[in-house]
Amino acid sequence: MYIKENTLENLFSKSKTVVFETVKSSVKGLTSEEADKRLVENGRNELIATKKKSWFIMFLDQFKDLMIIILLIAAVLSVVTSGGEDISDAIIILAVVLINAAFGVYQEGRAEAAIEALKNMSSPAARVRRDGHIAEIDSKNLVLGDIVLLEAGDVVPADIRLLESASLKIEESALTGESVPVEKDAKSEISEDAGIGDRLNSAYQNSNVTYGRATGVVIATGMSTEVGKIAKMIESADETETPLKRNLNRLSGFLTWMILGIAIVTFVVHVLRLDQITPNGLVEGLMTSVALAVAAIPEGLPAIVTIVLSLSTQVLAKQNSIIRKLPAVETLGSTDIICSDKTGTLTMNKMTVEKLYRNMILEEASAPVESSDLTLQIMNFANDTKLTEAGELLGDPTETALVKYGQDKNYDLTDELIIHPRIAELPFDSDRKLMSTVHEFDGYFFVAVKGAPDQLLKRLNKKSVNGEVSKLTEADSEAILAINKLLATQALRVLMMAYKEIDEIPSDLNKLEEDLIFAGLVGMIDPERPEAADAVATAKSAGIRPIMITGDHQDTAEAIAKRLGLIDEEDNEDHVLTGAELNELTDEEFQKKVKQYSVYARVSPEHKVRIVKAWQNEGKVVAMTGDGVNDAPALKTADIGIGMGITGTEVSKGASDMILADDNFATIITAVHEGRKVFANIQRSIQYLLSANTAEVLTVFLATLFGWATLLPVHLLWINLVTDTLPAIALGVEPAEPGIMNEKPRGKKASFFSGGVLSSIIYQGILQAGLVIAVYGLALAFPAHTVANTSISQAQELLRHIGDGTHAILIDHIALISALEHADALTMSFATLGLIQLFHAFNVKSVYQSIFTVGLWKNRTFNWALPVSFVLLGITILVPGFNQLFHVSQLDPYQWLMVMIASISVIIIVEGVKLIQRNLSNKTL
Numbered sequence: 001m002y003i004k005e006n007t008l009e010n011l012f013s014k015s016k017t018v019v020f021e022t023v024k025s026s027v028k029g030l031t032s033e034e035a036d037k038r039l040v041e042n043g044r045n046e047l048i049a050t051k052k053k054s055w056f057i058m059f060l061d062q063f064k065d066l067m068i069i070i071l072l073i074a075a076v077l078s079v080v081t082s083g084g085e086d087i088s089d090a091i092i093i094l095a096v097v098l099i100n101a102a103f104g105v106y107q108e109g110r111a112e113a114a115i116e117a118l119k120n121m122s123s124p125a126a127r128v129r130r131d132g133h134i135a136e137i138d139s140k141n142l143v144l145g146d147i148v149l150l151e152a153g154d155v156v157p158a159d160i161r162l163l164e165s166a167s168l169k170i171e172e173s174a175l176t177g178e179s180v181p182v183e184k185d186a187k188s189e190i191s192e193d194a195g196i197g198d199r200l201n202s203a204y205q206n207s208n209v210t211y212g213r214a215t216g217v218v219i220a221t222g223m224s225t226e227v228g229k230i231a232k233m234i235e236s237a238d239e240t241e242t243p244l245k246r247n248l249n250r251l252s253g254f255l256t257w258m259i260l261g262i263a264i265v266t267f268v269v270h271v272l273r274l275d276q277i278t279p280n281g282l283v284e285g286l287m288t289s290v291a292l293a294v295a296a297i298p299e300g301l302p303a304i305v306t307i308v309l310s311l312s313t314q315v316l317a318k319q320n321s322i323i324r325k326l327p328a329v330e331t332l333g334s335t336d337i338i339c340s341d342k343t344g345t346l347t348m349n350k351m352t353v354e355k356l357y358r359n360m361i362l363e364e365a366s367a368p369v370e371s372s373d374l375t376l377q378i379m380n381f382a383n384d385t386k387l388t389e390a391g392e393l394l395g396d397p398t399e400t401a402l403v404k405y406g407q408d409k410n411y412d413l414t415d416e417l418i419i420h421p422r423i424a425e426l427p428f429d430s431d432r433k434l435m436s437t438v439h440e441f442d443g444y445f446f447v448a449v450k451g452a453p454d455q456l457l458k459r460l461n462k463k464s465v466n467g468e469v470s471k472l473t474e475a476d477s478e479a480i481l482a483i484n485k486l487l488a489t490q491a492l493r494v495l496m497m498a499y500k501e502i503d504e505i506p507s508d509l510n511k512l513e514e515d516l517i518f519a520g521l522v523g524m525i526d527p528e529r530p531e532a533a534d535a536v537a538t539a540k541s542a543g544i545r546p547i548m549i550t551g552d553h554q555d556t557a558e559a560i561a562k563r564l565g566l567i568d569e570e571d572n573e574d575h576v577l578t579g580a581e582l583n584e585l586t587d588e589e590f591q592k593k594v595k596q597y598s599v600y601a602r603v604s605p606e607h608k609v610r611i612v613k614a615w616q617n618e619g620k621v622v623a624m625t626g627d628g629v630n631d632a633p634a635l636k637t638a639d640i641g642i643g644m645g646i647t648g649t650e651v652s653k654g655a656s657d658m659i660l661a662d663d664n665f666a667t668i669i670t671a672v673h674e675g676r677k678v679f680a681n682i683q684r685s686i687q688y689l690l691s692a693n694t695a696e697v698l699t700v701f702l703a704t705l706f707g708w709a710t711l712l713p714v715h716l717l718w719i720n721l722v723t724d725t726l727p728a729i730a731l732g733v734e735p736a737e738p739g740i741m742n743e744k745p746r747g748k749k750a751s752f753f754s755g756g757v758l759s760s761i762i763y764q765g766i767l768q769a770g771l772v773i774a775v776y777g778l779a780l781a782f783p784a785h786t787v788a789n790t791s792i793s794q795a796q797e798l799l800r801h802i803g804d805g806t807h808a809i810l811i812d813h814i815a816l817i818s819a820l821e822h823a824d825a826l827t828m829s830f831a832t833l834g835l836i837q838l839f840h841a842f843n844v845k846s847v848y849q850s851i852f853t854v855g856l857w858k859n860r861t862f863n864w865a866l867p868v869s870f871v872l873l874g875i876t877i878l879v880p881g882f883n884q885l886f887h888v889s890q891l892d893p894y895q896w897l898m899v900m901i902a903s904i905s906v907i908i909i910v911e912g913v914k915l916i917q918r919n920l921s922n923k924t925l
Contacts, residue, residue: 007162008144011219012159013192019161025217026654027144027163029129038143038607045142045158045221047228049649062101072097090298097302105389117175126157142218150203151213152395155717157223160203167212167428170203172196173343173647175226175630176551179491180351180526181210183430195579195604196226196630197551204598208651211384211396211428220278229606233633243621243639244330244679248305255298262697263289265457269705298689304725305682308732312678320661321671322645327656330682332676333705335544338668339612339638342550342560344647345625345665347526351401352529352640354492357483358520359465361478371411374464375520378497380406380413381422381448382437387414398493401524403451420446426509436512442569444501447512453484453496453521460498463518491559492523498752510530525556528564535666536565543744544672546665547615549600549608552628554578557601573905579603582610590614608634619748625668626652642668677736679746684731688844692724692837694765699772699833715830723834723869727841730865734845735858741803756847756917764843767909768836771902775832778898779825826898827877827888834873836905839850843910848917851858852905853866 007140010431011019019898020026030038063072072094120660126139129147138218139157142148147918162184169181176182176197188200196204203209203216206223251803267289307325316323330336358375370375379402385395393400403640406413424438424446434451449456456530457480463472480496487494498516539546548566552556558576561567567575576599582590587610594614598605600612608624623629624638627648632655635641643656644663660667703711753761764817842860852863857863876882877891889898 008219008224010192012190012199013193016161016163019219020216023145023217023219025147026319027147029147030143030145032131032820033131035141035143035146038140038145042143043222044140045225046140052458059101063097068781069225076861114638120403124155124157127154132869142221144218144221146218147219148216149213150209150216150883152209152211154209154769156203156205156207156209158218159207159220159268162201162203162214162216163174165212165214167430168214169211171210171397172204172205172207173349173628175204175207175628178397180552184212184214185430186214186216195577195602197602217529227629229251230629230632231911233605233609234244243334243748244327244682246748247750250751251753262701266701269701271575276910283675298693301686301689301728304689304728304732307729308678308681308685311406311733312674315650316671316674319670319674320645320667321674322659323657324659324660325657328640329675330678331621331657331675332623332668332671332748332752333677333749334621334678335623335640335672335675336747336778337545337547337615337622337792337844338539338625339547339608339615339622339634340547340668341627341631342548342552342557342627343526343646344627344644344663345660346532346548346562346564348526349526349647349663351397351400351493351524352527353405353522353524355490355523356520357480357487357523360479361487362483365405367411371409374499375413375497375522376406376409377416378448378499378519379452379522380404380416381446382450382497383413383437383441384435385550389777397525398495401665402495402522405522405568416519424505424509424512426512432515438505438512443891444503445505447500447502449498449516450495453480453494456496456498456516457481459513459516460518461515464499467507469517476518476755478665480518480521487521487523489559490523490525491553491556495522495524497522512648525559527861528560529664529666531664531666532630532632533564535669538669538741538762539672540565542669542741545598547600547611547618549596549603549611550632551603552601554601557599579607582607591617594618605630605633609637612638617784621745625665626656627663628652631655673736673741676740677734680737680740681732683757683847684734684750684844685728687757687764687847688728688731688837688841691761691764691768691840691844693720693770694761694835695768695833696720697767698769702769705867711826711829711833715833718873719830719837723873724837725840726869727862729862730859730862731841731844733861734860735855737846737849737854760847763913764840764906764910767838768833768906771836771906772829775898775902776829779895780822783824822889823889824891824895828895830888831873831891831899832879832902835870835899836874836906838869839865839903840906840910842907846914848921849913850911850914 008022009023010033014022060602125135125136126146127134127141127149128142129135129149134149142158142397146158147163150156150160150168155204162168165184165186168184168186170184171181176195182197184201184203185200190199190201202219203214205220205227220226220228223232292500306326309329312329313326316329325520340346356363356365356367356369356375358373375495383395383399383402385393385403387393387397387403393403397876403413417439420439420441422437423440426432426436428451432451433455434449436447436449439446439448447461457477460472462469462478463476484494484496499518499519500516502512536546546566548557548561548564554576558567561576576598577597579600579602582600582603585593590610591614593619594611600611603611608626608631612624614624616639621639623640623642624634624640625644626632626635627644627651629651632651633647633650635643635655640654640658643653643659645653645659645661648656648663649657658671696711700711725783783907842851842856845851877888882888
């Protein structure tokens with residue numbers, strides 16, 4: 001048996017006879033032998049999951065970053081130029097790179113584990129007709145032509161063409177985005193161009209049967225289902241480059257050229273200083289250049305960025321945001337557009353009673369209602385909702401909403417049904433659009449009827465107002481229709497409640513729905529989340545434009561959008577575009593109009609991708625939320641895909657960069673705040689590290705130019721990898737500056753050097769270098785050791801402690817003192833550079849704001865990092881035994897005072913510059 005793939009298309013538009021001929025089956029179903037044969041030929045009914053990366057591949061991926069590559073090259077060069085004798089630089093750099101890679105792999109693996117824990121989708125069993133009998137099988141073993149039986153509570157196991165249906169309702173929000181269950185009818189005739197949401201004679205894999213029952217024939221399984229087709233779209237979707245990656249690549253490129261330039265200039269200067277060019281001189285110049293280049297590289301930056309992002313994922317996890325990919329944290333902060341699904345994200349995904357029209361008066365649902373109220377009683381009686389032992393309500397969302405309303409009004413349906421049991425009923429029918437139940441009372445029977453207002457109004461002749469029954473006039477009917485229309489314009493789903501009292505139950509139950517008494521109207525809606533409107537307002541104040549994209553009807557989408565503030569109530573312009581209207585526009589036409597629309601209704605997966613790409617073409621960073629498989633292609637196309645943890649399908653989660661554990665739009669805005677803070681903190685770390693490295697490079701370069709020895713390689717290495725790293729990490733977890741959510745998104749063109757960071761790096765680097773050189777010069781001009789106050793033996797002993805044996809064996813007293821003076825100057829410049837950078841960390845808390853405004857001690861990590869770094873620096877100078885290792889001398893109080901004055905002055909000077917900058921900025925404004 002072989003069935004051509006193309007013959008299975010559009011079977012929803014074909015007759016049942018053609019369907020059976022195409023799938024080679026009948027109403028009797030398949031034999032077990034035939035089913036096994038088809039299973040071998042066509043494969044199992046399951047999605048083929050994308051192959052996950054191995055731990056080894058994830059580890060290798062961490063080394064694709066340009067900054068990491070530069071660090072590795074620098075490590076190799078440091079070994080080569082030292083002839084293999086000095087490998088300390090290489091070991092430390094390699095350690096940094098490996099730690100960075102380990103962090104990346106750990107985070108990816110941890111996120112995957114979190115996603116696995118969120119997956120609650122299991123392969124449901126399917127009831128099929130095989131060998132002439134009803135059997136229950138694993139849905140993965142379903143094949144084309146199987147006859148499947150569906151009833152309320154079932155998950156549709158494959159794509160099915162319905163053969164028979166009775167009051168069937170299926171919830172398809174995961175596939176179409178429509179929040180309300182769809183009424184299905186096997187008899188419906190559907191055109192070939194109908195969208196999935198309008199194919200009323202078909203049921204699709206992973207949707208849920210909420211009401212009624214049906215029989216159907218399987219027309220697609222596995223990757224051939226509508227769910228499978230979307231999974232294929234995900235495979236072909238291009239993954240966008242994150243703003244963080246773009247910025248790090250730009251930074252890496254900038255540093256590469258800068259470091260090459262520094263190395264070349266330093267080499268040339270060193271060679272020109274020599275009286276004659278010799279092989280030894282060239283090698284020495286090359287070694288100096290490489291050492292300086294290594295000093296210019298912020299070795300700790302990759303690890304710091306990873307640590308900052310990892311720490312932020314911990315914060316976000318506590319706020320119900322699970323990050324799958326580390327750069328997604330920062331991407332959130334640069335978001336310009338948030339395209340959000342309506343159902344479950346902006347709304348509660350729970351039908352709720354909102355308005356009542358009873359006693360001919362329109363009321364809010366919050367108005368008090370007595371338990372004896374007729375409208376309340378009817379909505380509970382004419383209802384098939386089941387109450388579990390755990391207190392959960394099971395059934396059609398519309399009906400459970402009515403029972404939930406009764407519970408909120410202290411109406412005990414369980415007790416009422418014991419007192420007044422249901423003894424007869426007319427089930428809901430898609431033709432009548434009514435449901436009736438009969439309940440036994442003392443001396444009479446109470447008939448409760450619930451249904452569509454347009455159908456039920458025809459069967460009314462009386463009304464009940466405050467317990468008094470009177471004739472229903474034409475004016476009353478018009479008033480009821482007016483209220484019904486008003487509620488409909490507010491996107492409420494309206495049901496009418498009616499009743500009558502009879503002495504006996506008629507043999508023809510259809511007569512139950514004649515000569516009825518009007519009790520009231522009930523308006524229901526899937527309401528917006530309480531915090532959603534505030535979240536939308538916050539997003540707008542942050543310069544972010546929220547866009548609603550939903551599979552729901554236009555009126556419903558527009559009403560919710562207005563209630564959330566996505567559309568101005570007073571604005572009469574058209575801000576809603578339907579999928580059908582979008583189909584009429586070319587990509588070029590839509591691109592011109594994309595800024596006009598804030599709401600899209602009745603859209604398909606292809607439409608969502610078009611919308612995301614159109615905004616990306618405008619240069620915007622786009623976030624996309626979704627929970628259904630229909631959202632997955634757009635989730636992957638967006639700059640950041642945000643999946644739903646509660647209602648989300650496995651496919652949508654797999655395509656996402658971030659998972660919302662609470663499915664809440666407000667959580668996205670919280671995550672955006674964290675993302676903006678992360679970018680600002682990475683900027684702080686970069687400003688701190690690069691201004692420090694600029695100071696080191698300038699200091700060593702000037703020393704090379706004038707033949708001085710201000711800093712040794714071991715000093716630079718200690719400051720770069722020990723003293724600098726802890727404050728840089730601490731700056732990466734600074735609290736957000738006030739007003740961060742009142743700023744506009746920085747845009748795709750912004751870099752880590754934006755917002756005054758580059759100019760700050762330059763002038764602060766020059767300032768630090770100037771202070772270090774000044775201290776070195778003052779140390780030589782006003783030495784603590786002179787020929788007069790230091791004997792030969794004292795000088796020799798001091799130099800031995802420093803580890804400078806070549807000078808210690810000198811006989812010339814003046815030469816010994818000179819060596820000791822330079823050792824003191826070297827120690828003071830080392831101490832000054834280290835301390836300046838520690839004090840400078842306070843300056844970097846804000847580019848323009850005073851440190852007294854942003855707060856000195858708000859960051860606990862910072863409060864610990866600085867003292868620890870201070871101790872680590874002090875150990876190299878003050879603790880015996882470290883002097884020889886770092887070639888430093890003991891300083892007296894006078895020398896320490898000079899060092900401290902120079903170090904603290906960096907705060908005073910930078911504070912003065914910031915004050916000038918703020919005054920100039922205020923004058924400009």
